[in-house]
Amino acid sequence: MSGKTFAEKALARASGQSQVVAGQIVDAVPDAVMSHDNSAAISKIFRALGVARVKYPARIAIALDHAVPAPTTAHAVNHIEIRKFVEEQGIEKFFEVGRGISHQVLSEEVVVLPGQLILGADSHTTTYGWMGAFGAGIGRSEAAAIWATGELWLRVPESMKIIVDGELPRGVTSKDLCLRIIGDMKADGGLYMSVEFHGSTISSMSIESRIVIPNMMAEFGAKNAYLPPDEKVFEWIAERQVKSQKLKAKSESLISNLQSLALYPDADAIYAATYRYDASTLEPYVACPHRVDNVKPLSQVRGTKIQQAFLGTCTNGRLEDLAAAAEILRGKTVARGTRMLVIPASSQVLSEAIARGYIQTFIEAGAVVGVPGCGPCVGNHMGVPAPGEVTISTMNRNFRGRMGTRDSDNYLASPAVVAASAVVGAIADPREIYQDQVTR
Amino acid sequence: MKFHGRVWKYGDDVNTDVIFPGKYTYTVTDPKEIAKHALEDLDPNFASQAQPGDMIVGGKNWGNGSSREQAATCLKYTGVTAVIAKSFARIHFRNLVNNGVVPIVCASAVDAIQNGETIDVDLDAHTIKCATGDFDFPPLSPTLFTIIETGGLIQMLRRKLGTEHLPMPEIKSGGD
Ligand code: SF4
Numbered sequence: 012m013s014g015k016t017f018a019e020k021a022l023a024r025a026s027g028q029s030q031v032v033a034g035q036i037v038d039a040v041p042d043a044v045m046s047h048d049n050s051a052a053i054s055k056i057f058r059a060l061g062v063a064r065v066k067y068p069a070r071i072a073i074a075l076d077h078a079v080p081a082p083t084t085a086h087a088v089n090h091i092e093i094r095k096f097v098e099e100q101g102i103e104k105f106f107e108v109g110r111g112i113s114h115q116v117l118s119e120e121v122v123v124l125p126g127q128l129i130l131g132a133d134s135h136t137t138t139y140g141w142m143g144a145f146g147a148g149i150g151r152s153e154a155a156a157i158w159a160t161g162e163l164w165l166r167v168p169e170s171m172k173i174i175v176d177g178e179l180p181r182g183v184t185s186k187d188l189c190l191r192i193i194g195d196m197k198a199d200g201g202l203y204m205s206v207e208f209h210g211s212t213i214s215s216m217s218i219e220s221r222i223v224i225p226n227m228m229a230e231f232g233a234k235n236a237y238l239p240p241d242e243k244v245f246e247w248i249a250e251r252q253v254k255s256q257k258l259k260a261k262s263e264s265l266i267s268n269l270q271s272l273a274l275y276p277d278a279d280a281i282y283a284a285t286y287r288y289d290a291s292t293l294e295p296y297v298a299c300p301h302r303v304d305n306v307k308p309l310s311q312v313r314g315t316k317i318q319q320a321f322l323g324t325c326t327n328g329r330l331e332d333l334a335a336a337a338e339i340l341r342g343k344t345v346a347r348g349t350r351m352l353v354i355p356a357s358s359q360v361l362s363e364a365i366a367r368g369y370i371q372t373f374i375e376a377g378a379v380v381g382v383p384g385c386g387p388c389v390g391n392h393m394g395v396p397a398p399g400e401v402t403i404s405t406m407n408r409n410f411r412g413r414m415g416t417r418d419s420d421n422y423l424a425s426p427a428v429v430a431a432s433a434v435v436g437a438i439a440d441p442r443e444i445y446q447d448q449v450t451r
Numbered sequence: 452m453k454f455h456g457r458v459w460k461y462g463d464d465v466n467t468d469v470i471f472p473g474k475y476t477y478t479v480t481d482p483k484e485i486a487k488h489a490l491e492d493l494d495p496n497f498a499s500q501a502q503p504g505d506m507i508v509g510g511k512n513w514g515n516g517s518s519r520e521q522a523a524t525c526l527k528y529t530g531v532t533a534v535i536a537k538s539f540a541r542i543h544f545r546n547l548v549n550n551g552v553v554p555i556v557c558a559s560a561v562d563a564i565q566n567g568e569t570i571d572v573d574l575d576a577h578t579i580k581c582a583t584g585d586f587d588f589p590p591l592s593p594t595l596f597t598i599i600e601t602g603g604l605i606q607m608l609r610r611k612l613g614t615e616h617l618p619m620p621e622i623k624s625g626g627d
Contacts, residue, residue, distance in 0.1 A: 036594055048477055052520075059605055061614025078477060085478040134518040134542055150520040150546040152604045159608065164594055198464055199512035203541050232515060234541055302464070389517075390474040410468035410516055412492040417472075 014277025016170035017237045018205035021145035021274055025128040026165075033169045033281075043070050043123045044157045045131035047113045048077040051092035053132060056155035065100045066161040072122045073097060074106035074113035079384040081108075082392035111357025111383040114138040114226070114325040119359055121251050125240040126272040130154070130163060135325055135407065137233055140225030141218070142248065143240035143273055145205075148229065168234045169283040170276070171204040175212040177290040182442045184335075185220040186327060186405070186425040188212075188288065189227035190296040194306025196286075202232035204283065207276060212290040213238055218247045219331035226326050227407055230303040237276075245269040297403075297438065298423035301411040309428060312438050317422075319402040320351045320433035323381070324388050327405030327426050328356030330363050336430035337369040339444050340376040346436030351378035352394045354386035378433070390415035403432045452574040452600070454532045454553075456504035458581075459497060460566035463510030467522035467543060469493040476519055485521055486528035503530025506572070508564050510536065514543025523550045533572055535579065535588075537561050548595050549604035555579070557588035574599075 015023075015030065023030050026037035046053055050073045057065070065071060073093065081087035090108070097105045106116050114135055123129040125143040129136060132154040139146030149163065157163050175188065193200065206228050213221065225236035249265040252258065258265075295309040322328070322336050333355065345351045353373050355361040361383055364370050373380055379394075387394035388406050395415035396402050402414065402421045409421035424432075427441035434444065469492040471485070479485055490497040507526065513536035514522060523546035526534070533553040547554045553574060560579045563586065564570060571580040574596075579586045591599070601607040609615045 036592060049519075055620070056605060059620050060608055060612060061617040062612060083478065089477050132518060134516065148518045148542045150518060150523070150542060150549055152520060152549045153545065156604055156608055159612065198515055199538060199540075202512060202538060232512065232540060389476070390472070391477070408466075408468075408516060410466045412472045412474075413468045415474050417492045 013281050014279035016205060016280040016282070017143070017207055017274055017276045018145065018168050018170050018235065019280070020276070021126060021128060022165060022167045024126065024274070025145070031167050033167050035167045036164055037167060038162050039128055039165045040162045041070065041130045041157060042127035043072055043129040044154055045072045045074070045113055045117055045122070045129060045133065045136060046151070046154050047074055047133060048089060048093070049132050049151055050096065051089045053151045053154045053158070054092065054096040056152050057158050060155060060159045062159050065102070065158040068101045069103065070161070071102050071158060072104040072117050073102060074110060074116045075108045076112045076384045077389055078391040079108040080382060086391070109358060109382055109384070111355070111360070112325045112328065112385055115329065115356040115360070118142070118222070119251055119357060120255050121248055124248065124272050125244065125269055126274040130157060134229045135226050137229045137236050138222060138226040138325060140228070140236040141222040141238055142244050143237060145235050145237075146225065147235045168203055168205045170207055170280070171201055172207050172209060172282045172285040173288065174285065175208065175210040175288045175290055177212055179212060179290045179293060182427060182445065183293050183295055184425040184427070185216060185223040186227070187293055187296045188290065189224055190298055190306045190423065191293055192288070193227065193231050193304050194296065194298070196231070198230060198302065198304040199232045201228060204233050206231065206233045206236045208236065208238050214241060217331060218243060219329045222329065223326055230407055239275055240273045295425060295428055295440065297428065298409055300409055300420040300422065303408050303423065309424070309438070309440055312422065313440055315422070315438040316401060317403050317432055317437060318349060318400040319394065319396055320345070320349065320429045321354070321387065321394060321402055321404035321406065322352070322426055322429050323354030323356065323386050324404070324406050325356060326407040328354060328360065330360050332405065332426040333360065333364045333369045334367070335426045337372040339427055339430035339434065339441055340378070341372050343376055343434045345377040345433045349433055349436045351376070351433040352381060352386065353378050354381040354393070355383050357383050387414055389413065403429050403438055405429050454504065454506065454572040455569065456506050456532060457502065457569050458506050458508050458564055458566060459494070459501065460508040460564060461493065461510070464512045464515060465493060465509050466516035467514055467519055468516055470514065470522040471519060471525045473517065473519070476521065482524070482528045485525045489525035489529045498529065501529045501531070505529070505531055506570065507531055507534045508536070508561055509534060510561065511538045513539050515540035518542045520546045520550070523547045523552055527552050535560055535564070548598050551599055551603040553599055555588050557586055560586035560588070
């Protein structure tokens with residue numbers, strides 16, 4: 012009997028079986044089901060099912076983030092329908108306009124734990140793999156089905172292993188690692204896979220850098236992604252549990268509970284493929300229009316004129332990302348003819364960024380700071396480009412038309428590259444600005 | 452189940468943003484309106500010219516990107532019965548099945564079928580007949596076949612939950 016992958020262990024647990032194998036279809040019972048502004052649509056499908064009450068209100072989490080605050084009356088009406096449903100069904104894990112992007116907020120609020128299963132009506136539900144949870148995106152009919160019945164069919168995916176060792180050079184981030192992987196193996200390189208990340212580069216990364224990785228794996232075709240949870244993860248979660256459960260202090264039992272939930276693949280588990288990367292050989296990368304896998308080294312696109320630089324989203328809107336941008340922007344100004352937009356991923360991120368002076372730095376540099384949420388990521392509002400304009404952003408996807416018009420270009424990069432480009436007015440290398448800071 | 456219809460053929464990696472643009476996801480809610488925007492950023496002729504019974508042929512990784520279900524429902528509302536591709540992105544694959552649109556994986560048929568030709572698909576015999584020949588595709592798993600046969604996930608759950616006799620409201624509205 013060969014060993015089990017993370018996916019096999021997690022879906023065995025979620026379906027109440029002693030073991031399952033890749034390829035098998037199981038009825039899984041998710042620990043959490045997430046949705047956002049699409050919850051009104053889901054509630055209508057739920058009503059079409061003919062049941063009065065959701066099965067497990069405590070397992071449902073809803074955050075308003077995609078178009079917040081409401082840009083049009085139609086969006087406002089959509090939000091009202093969600094609030095009504097939430098009240099009627101007694102859904103406590105509801106996060107209002109301004110709290111932030113669902114994946115960030117649900118991580119901060121600890122609605123799911125290592126080893127657990129979260130399904131979400133959003134393709135970036137892969138994000139929760141940062142803590143070793145099984146997170147996968149589903150459609151809205153499926154979310155309605157879970158609300159009504161508490162379960163959903165899932166196929167146990169095959170697994171792929173990516174081992175990353177070595178130290179990332181200065182100015183090179185987990186975003187660059189992901190762009191490199193997707194550029195190398197293309198947008199369907201991980202199609203349908205559970206993509207497991209291992210290696211010393213991953214374990215030495217901050218939590219915030221780690222979150223980028225499973226988030227970006229949605230662009231790789233992955234069903235879910237997994238990073239092995241370690242002490243750093245347990246500490247991070249326990250601290251938030253203290254806050255969200257209003258406990259006095261972090262206790263040993265919180266940590267040991269997390270340790271006991273965590274799942275790790277067996278050494279002899281079967282993988283469809285294994286790849287290795289040496290982090291020390293990586294450089295900053297940019298995904299060029301209109302495909303996430305159209306990846307080039309930064310040096311090849313340096314100098315491309317931009318009109319907008321957008322720092323934010325569930326990929327790179329966290330404190331560490333804002334810190335990296337503030338480091339570049341301190342004492343500098345956004346180039347004439349260029350706009351810079353900063354949208355923190357959550358209210359907690361915003362509040363901490365204020366305390367640390369980053370927001371002041373952005374405003375003094377001439378950047379705009381927006382309400383925590385998805386911003387213009389999905390083309391609804393708050394910084395959509397005009398036809399013919401070029402954006403560089405920290406987003407996870409740059410498909411044609413995503414930001415509202417099919418006639419605009421979007422380049423994807425790390426926060427430091429986006430900030431450096433804002434200063435220069437063209438795609439720029441942050442390492443040159445660090446250099447400049449040293450020599451002055 | 453058997454389908455007979457005209458083919459609209461597209462390339463590799465067609466994503467859900469071009470199948471149904473994100474800017475409409477919360478404001479365009481009527482099925483007829485949703486159908487009008489089908490494939491808007493990929494093929495401006497599709498929505499106005501597609502006929503009920505038409506089929507789509509795509510390359511690899513059809514439907515990658517956003518989980519938005521309208522990328523499946525906009526095809527359903529235009530009358531598309533099946534999508535034949537070399538491979539599908541997984542959420543979109545599920546969305547097609549759950550809305551009763553048949554996803555078929557068959558790389559050799561994709562290469563053989565010409566844009567605009569009329570083809571025959573037999574789901575029970577799992578064969579595709581086109582001008583240049585006949586092709587077999589792997590049968591859908593029984594779970595998926597049942598969902599499609601019943602007309603979609605919602606219809607199937609109503610049967611399972613014993614709520615089939617209740618009136619079926621028209622489902623409107625969007626979501627990413
Ligand atoms: S920030 Fe963008 S990618 Fe992330 S959840 Fe919002 S719309 Fe989706």
